[in-house]
Amino acid sequence: xxxxxxxxxxxxxxxxxxxxxxxxxxxxxxxxxxxxxxxxxxxxxxxxxxxxxxxxxxxxxxxxxxxxxxxxxxxxxxxxxxxxxxxxxxxxxxxxxxxxxxxxxxxxxxxxxxxxxxxxxxxxxxxxxxxxxxxxxxxxxxxxxxxxxxxxxxxxxxxxxxxxxxxxxxxxxxxxxxxxxxxxxxxxxxxxxxxxxxxxxxxxxxxxxxxxxxxxxxxxxxxxxxxxxxxxxxxxxxxxxxxxxxxxxxxxxxxxxxxxxxxxxxxxxxxxxxxxxxxxx
Amino acid sequence: xxxxxxxxxxxxxxxxxxxxxxxxxxxxxxxxxxxxxxxxxxxxxxxxxxxxxxxxxxxxxxxxxxxxxxxxxxxxxxxxxxxxxxxxxxxxxxxxxxxxxxxxxxxxxxxxxxxxxxxx
Numbered sequence: 001x002x003x004x005x006x007x008x009x010x011x012x013x014x015x016x017x018x019x020x021x022x023x024x025x026x027x028x029x030x031x032x033x034x035x036x037x038x039x040x041x042x043x044x045x046x047x048x049x050x051x052x053x054x055x056x057x058x059x060x061x062x063x064x065x066x067x068x069x070x071x072x073x074x075x076x077x078x079x080x081x082x083x084x085x086x087x088x089x090x091x092x093x094x095x096x097x098x099x100x101x102x103x104x105x106x107x108x109x110x111x112x113x114x115x116x117x118x119x120x121x122x123x124x125x126x127x128x129x130x131x132x133x134x135x136x137x138x139x140x141x142x143x144x145x146x147x148x149x150x151x152x153x154x155x156x157x158x159x160x161x162x163x164x165x166x167x168x169x170x171x172x173x174x175x176x177x178x179x180x181x182x183x184x185x186x187x188x189x190x191x192x193x194x195x196x197x198x199x200x201x202x203x204x205x206x207x208x209x210x211x212x213x214x215x216x217x218x219x220x221x222x223x224x225x226x227x228x229x230x231x232x233x234x235x236x237x238x239x240x241x242x243x244x245x246x247x248x249x250x251x252x253x254x255x256x257x258x259x260x261x262x263x264x265x266x267x268x269x270x271x272x273x274x275x276x277x278x279x280x281x
Numbered sequence: 282x283x284x285x286x287x288x289x290x291x292x293x294x295x296x297x298x299x300x301x302x303x304x305x306x307x308x309x310x311x312x313x314x315x316x317x318x319x320x321x322x323x324x325x326x327x328x329x330x331x332x333x334x335x336x337x338x339x340x341x342x343x344x345x346x347x348x349x350x351x352x353x354x355x356x357x358x359x360x361x362x363x364x365x366x367x368x369x370x371x372x373x374x375x376x377x378x379x380x381x382x383x384x385x386x387x388x389x390x391x392x393x394x395x396x397x398x399x400x401x
Binding site for chain 2: 026030031034035038181182184185186187188189190192194196200201243244247248249250251257
């Protein structure tokens with residue numbers, strides 16, 4: 001009798017613990033909703049479709065300057081170089097259009113989970129895959145021709161909506177998202193900061209001469225012409241720069257760590273309109 | 282014994298004592314002197330720093346400047362500046378250890394409660 005009762009009590013306790021545990025594990029969809037709600041609440045005066053403009057959505061002085069720059073966009077040469085690249089056949093006579101049937105306006109299809117390869121595929125990676133499938137040497141990932149190509153594709157894709165999917169029937173996709181999430185929130189480097197320290201809790205604050213942009217809007221406008229770089233750069237170039245700011249060693253562009261980070265961050269930005277390429281300080 | 286001779290003997294003893302104290306004070310210096318780091322010690326420190334760096338890197342926790350510090354320590358050692366090389370290598374080793382611990386401590390990092398509470 002007492003054994004039966006204590007067994008029952010134990011079962012009740014276990015079920016309770018499981019329920020409590022379940023309540024703590026949020027799904028990606030819940031996390032995305034919480035993320036977007038956080039920034040909308042943090043910046044109640046910023047319209048939803050303004051976050052894609054980064055710091056210029058919240059910094060009026062920086063915005064004046066940026067609007068002047070956008071009148072003669074510094075990324076225009078990159079777009080036209082990219083267009084030429086897109087239309088120039090490979091040595092074997094084929095071209096990018098043969099790899100990307102919907103091209104060139106394909107930016108919103110990336111990053112995406114590739115079920116066959118079991119990995120996140122980003123746009124620059126897919127472009128190099130296409131080259132290699134056609135016996136062309138891969139392009140370097142942070143700047144130069146790859147940035148030009150992506151600039152042209154981004155330009156042709158303007159107005160598309162971010163819509164990253166995490167297929168529910170492939171747990172490896174969720175694992176990639178989770179890995180990107182750990183990366184995002186892990187403190188790193190000698191300064192012991194996570195991405196969130198600057199782009200969540202301190203977004204809107206000033207760091208030296210820059211206003212820290214909110215993470216909502218971070219994935220819409222790549223590649224970017226940065227005055228600081230004096231040239232175009234890819235999203236992974238920016239990731240590397242932000243890692244180094246906290247005195248952590250940067251990862252390789254298109255490394256698994258950065259691809260998963262991009263997957264996580266872009267998923268959180270679902271619903272944001274694409275407006276690349278961009279110009280930034 | 283007269284008053285004077287007592288004082289004289291105390292002074293003498295005092296002098297002897299301070300001589301001993303003085304020698305004692307100098308001894309550790311002598312010890313340190315004989316331990317002036319040599320090339321093998323510098324290279325061992327550099328090797329230990331490199332091992333710590335690689336360990337941090339294996340968990341994604343390497344810091345930005347560690348590898349550069351190790352390279353600089355190698356240059357110092359090559360110039361015969363062993364003490365400086367060891368100091369720098371030890372700093373690099375410490376960075377490797379801290380970076381490793383940091384990465385392990387952060388492997389379950391997640392959304393801060395101030396964001397996630399909004400979804401409940």
